[in-house]
Amino acid sequence: MAVATRLKIGDVAKQTGVAVGALRYYESLGLLSSERGDNGYRYYPPEAVHQVQFIKKAQALGFSLEDVGDVLTVHQRGDLPCGFVRSLLQDKIQQLEDQIQQMTAFKADLEQYRDRWAESQPRPQSGDICPLIETVPLTV
Amino acid sequence: MAVATRLKIGDVAKQTGVAVGALRYYESLGLLSSERGDNGYRYYPPEAVHQVQFIKKAQALGFSLEDVGDVLTVHQRGDLPCGFVRSLLQDKIQQLEDQIQQMTAFKADLEQYRDRWAESQPRPQSGDICPLIETVPLTV
DNA sequence: CTGGACCCTGTAGTGAGCTAGAGGGTTTAG
DNA sequence: CTAAACCCTCTAGCTCACTACAGGGTCCAG
Numbered sequence: 001m002a003v004a005t006r007l008k009i010g011d012v013a014k015q016t017g018v019a020v021g022a023l024r025y026y027e028s029l030g031l032l033s034s035e036r037g038d039n040g041y042r043y044y045p046p047e048a049v050h051q052v053q054f055i056k057k058a059q060a061l062g063f064s065l066e067d068v069g070d071v072l073t074v075h076q077r078g079d080l081p082c083g084f085v086r087s088l089l090q091d092k093i094q095q096l097e098d099q100i101q102q103m104t105a106f107k108a109d110l111e112q113y114r115d116r117w118a119e120s121q122p123r124p125q126s127g128d129i130c131p132l133i134e135t136v137p138l139t140v
Numbered sequence: 141m142a143v144a145t146r147l148k149i150g151d152v153a154k155q156t157g158v159a160v161g162a163l164r165y166y167e168s169l170g171l172l173s174s175e176r177g178d179n180g181y182r183y184y185p186p187e188a189v190h191q192v193q194f195i196k197k198a199q200a201l202g203f204s205l206e207d208v209g210d211v212l213t214v215h216q217r218g219d220l221p222c223g224f225v226r227s228l229l230q231d232k233i234q235q236l237e238d239q240i241q242q243m244t245a246f247k248a249d250l251e252q253y254r255d256r257w258a259e260s261q262p263r264p265q266s267g268d269i270c271p272l273i274e275t276v277p278l279t280v
Numbered sequence: 281c282t283g284g285a286c287c288c289t290g291t292a293g294t295g296a297g298c299t300a301g302a303g304g305g306t307t308t309a310g
Numbered sequence: 311c312t313a314a315a316c317c318c319t320c321t322a323g324c325t326c327a328c329t330a331c332a333g334g335g336t337c338c339a340g
Contacts, residue, residue: 010286020287021329029327039336040288047267054269057276061250065327075269082261082272089254096247100240107236110201114229121222127187129194130211130221136197150316160317161299169297179306180318205297 007044009034016052023052029065031055031072062092147184149174156192163192169205171195171212202232 013020026032027042032051034042058068067088074081117132124131153160166172167182172191174182198208207228214221253276262271 008287019329022327024288025328041336042287050267051269053278054273056278057273059327060276060278061253061273062246071270071273080264081270082257085270085272086254086257089250089257093247093250093254096243096250100243100247103236103240103243106202107233107240110229110233110236113201114226114233117222117226117229124220127190129191129215130225132222132225133194133197133201133211136200138193138196138200148317159299162297164318165298181306182317199297 005045007046007048009042009044012044012048012052015049016056018052018056026052026055026065029069031065031069061089062096063088145185147186147188149182149184152184152188152192155189156196158192158196166192166195166205169209171205171209201229202236203228 007015009020009023012018012023023032024042027034032048032055034044034048037043055065055068058071059065063071071081071085071088074084113132113136121131125134128134147155149160149163152158152163163172164182167174172188172195174184174188177183195205195208198211199205203211211221211225211228214224253272257272262275264271265274268274
C-alpha cells in the first residue's frame with residue numbers, strides 16, 4: 001500500500017491520468033523529478049501530482065513541453081513566472097492568428113479552383129494526368 | 141551531354157527545381173519511375189519533368205504525396221482522375237474549414253485568458269508554480 | 281513461495297517530406 | 311589522363327510527444 005507521502009510512478013499515473021511512459025518522458029526532459037529507492041524505483045512526493053497537472057494545463061494552453069520547461073526554469077530561480085507566461089501566451093495567440101490567416105487565404109485559393117473546375121472542364125492535352133491540376137501555375 | 145530523350149536524375153532536378161534526393165524519394169513512393177542503365181543510373185523520358193511538375197502542383201493544392209499516389213493510380217487505370225481530384229479538393233477545403241474553426245475557437249479561449257490575466261493577478265497559493273496557469277481547469 | 285502486478289532501462293516506431301552524409305562507382309570536359 | 315562532377319545505396323536525422331515493446335528485476339497477497 002502506498003504511504004501518502006511516497007508515491008510510485010503508477011500512483012502518479014493513476015491520479016493524473018497521464019501514462020507511466022509519459023511521466024518518465026517528462027523526467028527525461030527535466031520537467032519532473034523523483035527520488036530513487038534502493039530498488040531503483042522512482043518515488044514522488046504528493047506535490048508531483050500537482051506538477052503533472054500543471055504541465056497538462058500548460059499544454060491545454062498550447063504550450064509545448066519545451067515552453068513548460070522554460071516556465072519551470074524561471075520558477076526554479078525563485079520567481080513567479082507569470083509575466084513570462086503572459087508573453088508566451090501572447091506569442092501563441094499571434095502564431096494562431098498568423099496560421100488562421102494563412103489557412104483562410106489558402107482555403108480561398110482552393111475554393112477558387114473548385115468553383116472554376118465545377119463550371120468548365122479543360123480539354124485534356126496529350127500527356128496530361130489530370131487536366132484540372134495541369135492548369136495550376138507553378139510558382140517557382 | 142544529355143540527349144533530349146534520356147534525362148539523368150540531375151537533369152530532371154535542374155529542370156524542375158526539385159532536389160535529387162526528393163526525386164529518389166518520390167520513386168520510393170511509386171510516384172515516379174525510371175529505367176536503369178547498365179551503370180545503375182536512373183534515366184528518365186522528358187515527360188518525367190511534367191510528371192514532377194504535376195506532383196508539385198498537387199502539393200501546392202495541399203495534397204499529400206499519398207493523395208498524389210492515389211490520383212496517379214486512378215490515372216494509370218486509364219481514367220482521367222478529375223472527378224477524384226475534385227472530391228479530394230472538396231475534402232481539403234472541408235478539413236481546412238474545420239481546422240480554421242478549431243483554431244479560431246482556441247484563439248478565443250487564449251484571448252479570454254490573456255484578458256482575464258491582464259486585469260487581476262490571482263494571489264499565489266503555496267505550491268503554485270504560476271498562479272495564472274493554476275486557474276486553468278483540467279478537462280479530464 | 282509463487283504468480284501476477286508492478287517497476288526498471290533502452291531501443292524503435294509513429295507522421296511527412298524530405299536533407300545530409302558515408303563510402304563507394306561512373307562520366308566527362310579539358 | 312585526370313579531376314571534378316555526377317551517380318549509386320544505405321543509414322541517420324529532423325520535429326513532437328509520446329507509445330510499444332524486449333528483456334529483465336521487485337514486491338506483495340494468498
